[in-house]
Amino acid sequence: MLSVIYALLFWAATAVLVAGLAARIRKYARTPAPLKIPTTPAPTTQGGVVLRMLREVVLFESLFKSNKWIWLFGWTFHMAMWLVLLRHLRYFVVDIPWWLAFVQPFGTYAGFAMLAGLAGLWARRFLVERIRYISSPSDHLMLALLVMIVGSGLMMRFVAHTDIVAVKVFMLGLMRLRIETLPSDPVLLVHLGGVAALMIVFPVSKLLHAPGLFFSPSRNQVDNPREQRHLAPWAAKLEGARDG
Amino acid sequence: MADGDIPKMDHPLDIPCLKHGAMEGLKPFQAAPEHQEKLGFPGELVPDWKERALEKMAELAEKNRAFQVYLDTCVKCGACTDKCHYFLGTGDPKNMPVARQDLLRSVYRRYFTFAGKYFPQLVGARDLTEEVLAEWYSYYHQCSECRRCSVFCPYGIDTAEITMAAREIMDSIGVGQKYSNEIIGKVKDIGNNLGLNPKALRATLEDLEEDLEDDTGISVRLPLDEQGADILLVTPSADFFAEPHIDGLLGYAKVFHEAGVSWTLSSYASEAANFGLFIGSYENMREIALRIRKAAQDLGVKRIIFGECGHAWRVAYSYLNTLAGPWDFLDPDYPVPQHILEFTWAEIQKGTLTLDKSRNDHIRLTYHDSCNVARASRMGDEPGGQFEIPRNVIRAVCNHYFDMPDETIREATLCCGGGGGLLTDDLMELRQKGASPRMTALQQTTEDHGVTHMAAICAICKTQFSKVMPAFGYEMDSVVSVHQLVSNAIILTGQDTGKDAFEEGTE
Numbered sequence: 001m002l003s004v005i006y007a008l009l010f011w012a013a014t015a016v017l018v019a020g021l022a023a024r025i026r027k028y029a030r031t032p033a034p035l036k037i038p039t040t041p042a043p044t045t046q047g048g049v050v051l052r053m054l055r056e057v058v059l060f061e062s063l064f065k066s067n068k069w070i071w072l073f074g075w076t077f078h079m080a081m082w083l084v085l086l087r088h089l090r091y092f093v094v095d096i097p098w099w100l101a102f103v104q105p106f107g108t109y110a111g112f113a114m115l116a117g118l119a120g121l122w123a124r125r126f127l128v129e130r131i132r133y134i135s136s137p138s139d140h141l142m143l144a145l146l147v148m149i150v151g152s153g154l155m156m157r158f159v160a161h162t163d164i165v166a167v168k169v170f171m172l173g174l175m176r177l178r179i180e181t182l183p184s185d186p187v188l189l190v191h192l193g194g195v196a197a198l199m200i201v202f203p204v205s206k207l208l209h210a211p212g213l214f215f216s217p218s219r220n221q222v223d224n225p226r227e228q229r230h231l232a233p234w235a236a237k238l239e240g241a242r243d244g
Numbered sequence: 245m246a247d248g249d250i251p252k253m254d255h256p257l258d259i260p261c262l263k264h265g266a267m268e269g270l271k272p273f274q275a276a277p278e279h280q281e282k283l284g285f286p287g288e289l290v291p292d293w294k295e296r297a298l299e300k301m302a303e304l305a306e307k308n309r310a311f312q313v314y315l316d317t318c319v320k321c322g323a324c325t326d327k328c329h330y331f332l333g334t335g336d337p338k339n340m341p342v343a344r345q346d347l348l349r350s351v352y353r354r355y356f357t358f359a360g361k362y363f364p365q366l367v368g369a370r371d372l373t374e375e376v377l378a379e380w381y382s383y384y385h386q387c388s389e390c391r392r393c394s395v396f397c398p399y400g401i402d403t404a405e406i407t408m409a410a411r412e413i414m415d416s417i418g419v420g421q422k423y424s425n426e427i428i429g430k431v432k433d434i435g436n437n438l439g440l441n442p443k444a445l446r447a448t449l450e451d452l453e454e455d456l457e458d459d460t461g462i463s464v465r466l467p468l469d470e471q472g473a474d475i476l477l478v479t480p481s482a483d484f485f486a487e488p489h490i491d492g493l494l495g496y497a498k499v500f501h502e503a504g505v506s507w508t509l510s511s512y513a514s515e516a517a518n519f520g521l522f523i524g525s526y527e528n529m530r531e532i533a534l535r536i537r538k539a540a541q542d543l544g545v546k547r548i549i550f551g552e553c554g555h556a557w558r559v560a561y562s563y564l565n566t567l568a569g570p571w572d573f574l575d576p577d578y579p580v581p582q583h584i585l586e587f588t589w590a591e592i593q594k595g596t597l598t599l600d601k602s603r604n605d606h607i608r609l610t611y612h613d614s615c616n617v618a619r620a621s622r623m624g625d626e627p628g629g630q631f632e633i634p635r636n637v638i639r640a641v642c643n644h645y646f647d648m649p650d651e652t653i654r655e656a657t658l659c660c661g662g663g664g665g666l667l668t669d670d671l672m673e674l675r676q677k678g679a680s681p682r683m684t685a686l687q688q689t690t691e692d693h694g695v696t697h698m699a700a701i702c703a704i705c706k707t708q709f710s711k712v713m714p715a716f717g718y719e720m721d722s723v724v725s726v727h728q729l730v731s732n733a734i735i736l737t738g739q740d741t742g743k744d745a746f747e748e749g750t751e
């Protein structure tokens with residue numbers, strides 16, 4: 001019964017995540033940017049823009065310029081998260097390639113780094129007057145959700161172990177549209193419930209910052225307006241009756 | 245406003261404690277119906293304003309990717325909260341960039357997002373009400389669209405884009421700002437922000453030619469509407485009679501004279517500034533930009549050069565090709581348009597100008613990077629040329645030059661406090677408070693290096709500074725045009741330098 005509920009939950013969550021994100025990304029991609037608005041100094045070539053974007057995604061360059069504390073906590077949290085997610089790949093592939101085996105120990109401790117980063121970010125929402133002012137309940141809830149996922153994960157890893165082989169079988173089953181038996185450890189159920197919730201809110205929340213960054217005109221435009229005429233389709237329609 | 249109200253800052257970037265509602269009441273004068281209608285907007289608040297405002301919001305989200313993406317993407321990380329000079333100067337939390345965005349984002353969420361429709365309290369979504377509209381009118385006229393916040397946001401969220409959209413939405417329901425909209429109307433009627441007609445303009449230029457000849461003994465021309473000239477100079481109309489702008493105009497004329505090029509001003513396009521930008525109206529911005537195209541075609545020029553102006557250079561550099569291009573009828577050897585500083589710097593490098601730096605020795609100078617030149621444009625071929633070229637020219641004409649603190653210049657420059665359509669007396673309190681971070685940085689540089697003057701390349705900056713500087717212990721004429729310094733230093737071919745022929749107005 002539990003296995004069925006969780007299987008259905010994950011299928012639904014995956015559908016919401018994929019469809020929601022695809023719809024959003026399509027919207028961003030289809031909405032024209034009528035004017036050239038890169039925040040300058042900006043790269044003058046497409047290659048330069050790729051590098052700028054890479055620095056933003058990997059190093060959080062602008063955030064680093066802006067605020068060292070937020071950068072420290074935010075960057076730690078995100079990079080640790082990538083490691084943890086990488087480590088989690090083992091639940092979804094049958095044979096573990098060598099590099100995935102290699103990141104396993106790092107991923108384990110990255111969980112603590114994630115927690116530390118999240119704690120720092122959350123503390124700022126209470127302690128810094130300006131950030132307290134701009135925080136809504138949803139901002140706290142998002143952090144609570146992540147803390148819950150990470151906390152329960154660490155619990156399983158270090159305190160209340162679960163049968164990870166069975167988890168793997170369950171996950172591989174889901175990917176083949178089969179329902180296998182999920183261990184009924186409460187901590188695991190909390191972990192997976194949290195993950196499903198995260199997937200569902202992703203396309204309707206501020207988590208859209210992940211795809212959003214790539215579509216931000218102030219970061220992804222090439223600084224070449226004098227060399228290349230930039231014209232949005234709707235603006236081109238205004239051109240008709242000109243010069244006449 | 246009493247001088248005591250100006251916040252005393254120890255450091256230009258000192259973060260104030262939050263002063264809730266500090267600037268709540270501040271509202272610029274509203275545009276009269278005739279000014280609204282001239283721009284294609286309803287004259288006064290329409291009865292179904294709520295629906296129309298939401299329709300406009302939806303339309304903008306479809307037409308402008310930045311608006312859509314920026315509304316969705318903010319994670320409330322708080323990195324931008326201490327970056328706005330109006331927040332630093334007023335302490336009003338609604339002047340923090342993210343909070344300014346949220347005034348509109350909260351409404352967007354309520355009507356256009358799943359979370360806001362079903363869980364409004366959770367995500368801070370709220371209905372569009374008259375109070376919200378009043379708040380928009382107040383705080384979206386406390387943003388100078390300077391883009392400082394955009395530099396520091398991890399996603400580049402540019403509050404200026406939200407401000408422009410908000411103003412456009414308000415215009416579309418009949419609530420416009422008098423200052424900007426009246427000026428746009430003047431450009432449409434007469435050709436410039438000041439409403440200076442061709443006859444008056446010609447007379448002004450003739451007077452200036454006489455002054456120049458009296459000063460230098462050389463006949464330097466300021467041509468108007470001259471068919472077949474090579475270069476069309478488009479400059480902010482303040483250059484025709486405000487101080488220190490006018491000294492900059494004389495500088496351009498001397499540089500053109502020495503370079504031996506033929507050039508002209510146009511009475512039809514006698515304005516570089518394009519206030520269509522401030523109100524976020526593509527259509528109005530385009531209409532104004534097309535005047536420049538027409539002037540260039542009618543006069544048969546080969547090149548277009550812009551005078552010293554900040555937002556104007558943004559519209560020129562970044563948008564002119566989009567709005568009024570393609571420029572295939574101009575000389576392909578030159579970028580369209582060029583900045584006067586690009587031209588002057590090239591002439592200095594070629595060695596066509598005879599410069600005597602010591603003629604600026606009475607000045608210890610610093611330079612204010614104008615916000616939209618710094619963060620929304622470029623000069624020259626390299627990124628960052630907008631910072632280097634003005635400094636290169638300044639160093640070529642001045643012996644004593646000192647930068648202000650690093651965190652207040654170049655891409656991190658602080659706005660003068662009067663940009664983006666706020667250069668109006670009804671917002672004087674905001675202008676003074678918003679200028680205080682920049683002024684504090686200047687005061688530090690005065691303490692450290694004995695700096696006496698600050699150069700700028702924006703008509704708004706120059707006007708704003710000459711107005712607010714006295715409150716910070718400087719003379720009105722402590723702000724100078726970069727080309728005023730060039731003008732001081734230039735020795736015209738054949739000029740007799742024995743009897744001193746200084747530009748006045750810099751001491």
Ligand code: HEM
Binds near residue numbers: 060074075122209210
């Ligand atoms: C392209 C990938 C991503 C990039 C470049 C990115 C970047 C950032 C940056 C720069 C911030 C602001 C600083 C901070 O508060 O940490 C942030 C915040 C945040 N990110 Fe991401 N992120 C990405 C993906 C994700 C994903 C997949 C999640 C899902 C769990 C996530 C969750 C969050 C959360 C919850 C915050 C807000 C933290 C707070 O409340 O202060 N991010 N992200």
Ligand code: HEM
Binds near residue numbers: 088155156162164191
């Ligand atoms: C369907 C997806 C997921 C499954 C099946 C899953 C399952 C598990 C399991 C079984 C463990 C225990 C590992 C052990 O005992 O060795 C664990 C640990 C953990 N999980 Fe997940 N998890 C999922 C998604 C996530 C997500 C999305 C996050 C973070 C945003 C996350 C964060 C963690 C952390 C931090 C740990 C502890 C450190 C570690 O073992 O790597 N998990 N997870």
Ligand code: SF4
Binds near residue numbers: 325342396398400
């Ligand atoms: S820096 Fe950007 S993401 Fe962070 S709060 Fe400000 S606008 Fe939002």
Ligand code: SF4
Binds near residue numbers: 329341386388394
């Ligand atoms: S654009 Fe400039 S004035 Fe407007 S919110 Fe950002 S920093 Fe403040």
